[in-house]
Structures are given as C-alpha cells and as structure tokens.
Amino acid sequence: MKVTNKKQQSLLAAGRELFWKHGFRRISIDEVCKVAGASKMTFYRYFPDKLALAKAVFDDEVDKGTLQFREIMISESSASEKLEAMLRTKADSVNNISQEFLNDFYSDKDSDLRAYIAQKTADVWNEIVNDFKMAQQKGVFRSDFKPEILLYISQQLPGFINDPYLVQLCGSPQEVVMEIARFFTYGIAPNDKTTVEK
Amino acid sequence: MKVTNKKQQSLLAAGRELFWKHGFRRISIDEVCKVAGASKMTFYRYFPDKLALAKAVFDDEVDKGTLQFREIMISESSASEKLEAMLRTKADSVNNISQEFLNDFYSDKDSDLRAYIAQKTADVWNEIVNDFKMAQQKGVFRSDFKPEILLYISQQLPGFINDPYLVQLCGSPQEVVMEIARFFTYGIAPNDKTTVEK
DNA sequence: CAATTACTATACTATTTTCGTATTTTTGTA
DNA sequence: TACAAAAATACGAAAATAGTATAGTAATTG
Numbered sequence: 001m002k003v004t005n006k007k008q009q010s011l012l013a014a015g016r017e018l019f020w021k022h023g024f025r026r027i028s029i030d031e032v033c034k035v036a037g038a039s040k041m042t043f044y045r046y047f048p049d050k051l052a053l054a055k056a057v058f059d060d061e062v063d064k065g066t067l068q069f070r071e072i073m074i075s076e077s078s079a080s081e082k083l084e085a086m087l088r089t090k091a092d093s094v095n096n097i098s099q100e101f102l103n104d105f106y107s108d109k110d111s112d113l114r115a116y117i118a119q120k121t122a123d124v125w126n127e128i129v130n131d132f133k134m135a136q137q138k139g140v141f142r143s144d145f146k147p148e149i150l151l152y153i154s155q156q157l158p159g160f161i162n163d164p165y166l167v168q169l170c171g172s173p174q175e176v177v178m179e180i181a182r183f184f185t186y187g188i189a190p191n192d193k194t195t196v197e198k
Numbered sequence: 199m200k201v202t203n204k205k206q207q208s209l210l211a212a213g214r215e216l217f218w219k220h221g222f223r224r225i226s227i228d229e230v231c232k233v234a235g236a237s238k239m240t241f242y243r244y245f246p247d248k249l250a251l252a253k254a255v256f257d258d259e260v261d262k263g264t265l266q267f268r269e270i271m272i273s274e275s276s277a278s279e280k281l282e283a284m285l286r287t288k289a290d291s292v293n294n295i296s297q298e299f300l301n302d303f304y305s306d307k308d309s310d311l312r313a314y315i316a317q318k319t320a321d322v323w324n325e326i327v328n329d330f331k332m333a334q335q336k337g338v339f340r341s342d343f344k345p346e347i348l349l350y351i352s353q354q355l356p357g358f359i360n361d362p363y364l365v366q367l368c369g370s371p372q373e374v375v376m377e378i379a380r381f382f383t384y385g386i387a388p389n390d391k392t393t394v395e396k
Numbered sequence: 397c398a399a400t401t402a403c404t405a406t407a408c409t410a411t412t413t414t415c416g417t418a419t420t421t422t423t424g425t426a
Numbered sequence: 427t428a429c430a431a432a433a434a435t436a437c438g439a440a441a442a443t444a445g446t447a448t449a450g451t452a453a454t455t456g
Contacts, residue, residue: 007432026224028414039433044416205403226443237404242445401454406447413442422433 008046010036012060015053023100024054055116058105065089066124073131079140084181088174206244208234210258213251221298222252253314256303263287264322271329277338282379286372 014036018027029050033040047053072085105117132147160166160176170176212234216225227248231238245251270283303315330345358364358374368374 022220022224026220029416030414039435040416041418041434042432045432049416203402227445228443238445239405239447240403243402247445397456399454399456402452404449404451406449408447409445411442411444413440415440416438418435418437420433420435422431424429424431426427426429 005046007036007038007042011038011043011046011053012056016057016060019054019057019101019104021100024050024104026100051113054105055113058117059120062120062124066127069128070131073135080181082135082140084178087177087181203244205234205236205240209236209241209244209251210254214255214258217252217255217299217302219298222248222302224298249311252303253311256315257318260318260322264325267326268329271333278379280333280338282376285375285379 011032014032015027018032018035027050029040029043032053033043036043043053047056068089069086072082072089075082075085077085105113108114129147132141135141136143136145136147160180163176166176167173170179209230212230213225216230216233225248227238227241230251231241234241241251245254266287267284270280270287273280273283275283303311306312327345330339333339334341334343334345358378361374364374365371368377
C-alpha cells in the first residue's frame with residue numbers, strides 16, 4: 001500500500017507515534033484521528049481498519065530500516081565500520097521501538113497477523129543476507145564468513161547492551177557496541193590492523 | 199491511606215509501573231491485577247476503584263519526592279550543592295515521570311481530582327518553602343533570598359534542560375543543571391568562593 | 397484441629413468505549 | 427455558482443471494562 005496523500009501520511013505518522021509508545025491494542029482510531037488532525041471518515045477512506053494502519057506503520061518502519069542498512073552496505077567504509085554502524089542502528093532501533101507495539105503484534109488472536117510478520121521478517125532477513133554475500137564477494141568480509149551467524153548474534157544484542165556488567169566493563173552502552181563490533185571484525189587474535197586500547 | 203499489606207503493595211507497584219508508561223486512562227483494572235499477580239476481588243478489597251489506586255500512586259510518588267528533598271536539605275552540604283542536588287532530582291523526575299500520567303490526572307472530567315491534586319501540590323509547596331526558610335535561618339542561604347522565587351524558576355527547568363541551545367552551550371543537560379545552580383547560588387558577580395570555568 | 401483470613405477463579409450485569417457507517421455541514425477550489 | 431473533499435455530528439452494533447456475587451482454595455492463627 002503506497003502512501004501518497006497528505007492526510008494519509010499524517011494518519012500514518014500519528015499511528016506510528018501512538019502505537020510506538022503504547023502499543024497497538026491500547027490506541028483507538030479516534031485517538032489517532034485526533035492526533036493526526038483528521039476525521040474518522042477520512043481515516044476509513046484510506047485504511048480499511050485499525051489493523052491496516054498498524055501494518056502500514058510496521059511496513060514503513062521495516063522499509064526505513066532496510067534502507068538504512070543498504071546505505072551502510074553501499075558506503076565506502078571498512079568491514080569494521082560497517083559492522084559498527086549496523087550494530088549501532090540496530091541498538092538504536094531496539095531502544096526506540098516500543099516493545100508494546102511488537103507485543104501487540106505478536107500476541108494478536110488473529111493469527112493472520114503473525115504470518116504477515118513472519119513473512120515480512122523472512123523477506124528482510126533474506127535481503128540482508130544477500131547484501132552481505134554481495135559485499136563478501138567484493139572482498140569486504142573474509143570469504144568463509146557466514147552472514148547468518150552475524151544476524152543470529154545481532155538478535156542477542158539488546159540483551160548485551162543492557163547488561164550492567166558489560167556496560168560497566170566498557171564504560172557505556174555505545175562502547176559495548178563498538179567493542180562487540182571490533183570483536184566480530186578482528187576476532188581475538190592480535191593483528192597489525194588495530195590496537196586494542198583500554 | 200497507609201499501605202502495609204503485601205498484595206496491596208504489589209498492586210500499587212503494578213499501578214505505578216503501568217500508569218507511568220501509559221497514563222491512567224488507558225490501563226484497566228484487570229491489567230493491573232494481572233501484572234500484580236492478584237485477582238480482581240483482591241484489588242477491590244484494598245481499593246474502592248481505579249481512581250483510588252491512581253491517587254495512592256500519586257501520593258506515594260509525592261511522598262518519595264518530598265523525602266528526597268528533605269534529605270538534601272538536612273544534609274551537611276553547601277548552598278550550591280543543595281541547590282544542584284535539588285535541581286538534579288527535579289530534572290530526573292521530570293524526565294522519568296510519564297507526562298501521560300499527569301495528563302490523565304489533570305484532564306479528568308471528575309473535577310474532584312483536580313482539586314485533590316491542587317491541594318496536595320499546595321501542601322508540598324508549603325512544606326518546601328518552610329524547609330527553605332528554616333535552612334535560611336541557619337545561614338545556609340542569604341537572608342534576603344525568597345524561596346518562592348526559586349520554586350517558580352524550578353518550574354521552568356524542564357524547558358531549560360531540553361533546550362538545544364543551552365545543552366549545546368553547556369555540553370550536556372547535566373551541565374545545564376549545574377550551570378543554573380551556580381548561577382542562582384552566586385549570581386553573576388565574581389567572588390572568591392568560586393571560579394567560573396569554561 | 398477448627399476457625400479465620402487472604403486470596404483465586406469464574407460468572408454475571410450494567411455501563412462505557414469503540415467501531416464502523418450514514419447524514420449533514422463546512423471548506424476549499426475550479 | 428457548482429462541485430468535490432473533508433469535517434462534524436450522530437448513531438446502532440459490538441466489544442471492553444467496571445464492579446459485584448458466589449463458591450471454593452490456600453495459608454495463618456489461636
């Protein structure tokens with residue numbers, strides 16, 4: 001569903017803002033309309049129901065994320081920098097995205113929604129792995145590296161950056177991210193490309 | 199209303215947590231009970247209705263704040279340090295407290311609630327001013343200083359610490375707080391007690 | 397042990413909220 | 427003026443929520 005209209009966009013924005021904070025269940029259409037400065041009739045002109053808006057918000061966010069990722073991959077930066085940028089945006093989005101929103105999405109009785117998310121997630125996952133492999137062929141990453149593993153690890157990241165021990169060890173959540181990036185980039189073997197500083 | 203019971207306390211805690219995030223309107227009693235691990239009947243054993251829980255949460259928070267303030271005033275620190283500590287906790291609480299919660303409180307149709315808040319606020323305000331005046335008599339602050347003015351200014355603080363210009367000027371929100379504290383403590387006249395560092 | 401207390405689970409009604417649509421009014425515009 | 431888009435309002439149906447009643451279970455206490 002392409003969003004081109006002005007009112008439609010402000011509805012989308014309002015939906016994003018409210019869903020983000022409070023999740024999808026708690027927000028009523030009237031509320032979205034109020035924030036968007038649109039009437040309910042206008043809402044139903046552009047979206048069949050609340051679920052459709054939620055999907056649109058979800059899609060929009062995923063698209064933005066993918067775009068961001070693409071920019072990082074295309075940029076002329078080193079493997080280390082790419083990795084760090086990726087982990088950082090991942091960490092950011094995790095911190096900003098309301099868990100509420102995803103919770104409501106996942107725990108919807110309408111299992112149609114779950115399938116929808118699963119599909120979308122799988123698609124994005126594939127795209128990312130492909131981009132990785134392309135970069136790999138260009139020599140940005142070592143040839144026997146498996147992108148799937150990195151993605152799996154990055155799923156664990158939210159737990160890492162909020163771990164008090166790690167944060168204390170590294171100084172700040174940002175440093176945790178960088179440290180992990182360095183770790184994955186160079187492993188633990190010492191080499192001449194980088195020097196580890198305390 | 200004194201809270202002594204165990205279940206009652208977990209209900210209060212759950213209420214605080216949920217109200218804080220989403221405000222008072224959006225949260226149902228069932229939800230509070232679920233989080234608190236209590237049944238609805240238990241809820242109604244301790245609270246007449248949802249509003250009572252909200253009031254209890256509000257009271258509890260105000261009491262905590264007042265206690266914190268008292269500790270600062272009683273402590274053997276200088277005027278500057280007291281002021282900074284006060285502004286800092288104020289800034290913290292403002293950043294942490296959900297605006298949602300207060301919004302729901304203020305915009306309740308039941309104007310009884312508004313009066314309740316107004317009363318409580320006035321009480322706390324008076325207590326604080328009194329504490330100030332006592333400290334003033336002990337010589338902690340200059341004798342012709344008017345505590346009311348400081349409180350008035352501190353109402354404006356949330357706007358200050360989020361002002362991009364000020365934050366950039368001082369380096370960080372924390373620095374803004376300290377700078378303001380210094381400003382109010384020593385004014386702008388140079389003296390030998392402190393040196394202003396860039 | 398018996399009695400009391402604290403609590404849970406469930407079911408139920410009344411009330412409120414929300415949804416989605418229909419109708420009328422306003423606004424912007426060719 | 428005429429016309430289309432959107433707002434405001436109203437409204438019935440469906441869903442969520444509040445608050446109560448009942449029955450029964452677990453934990454405490456004398």
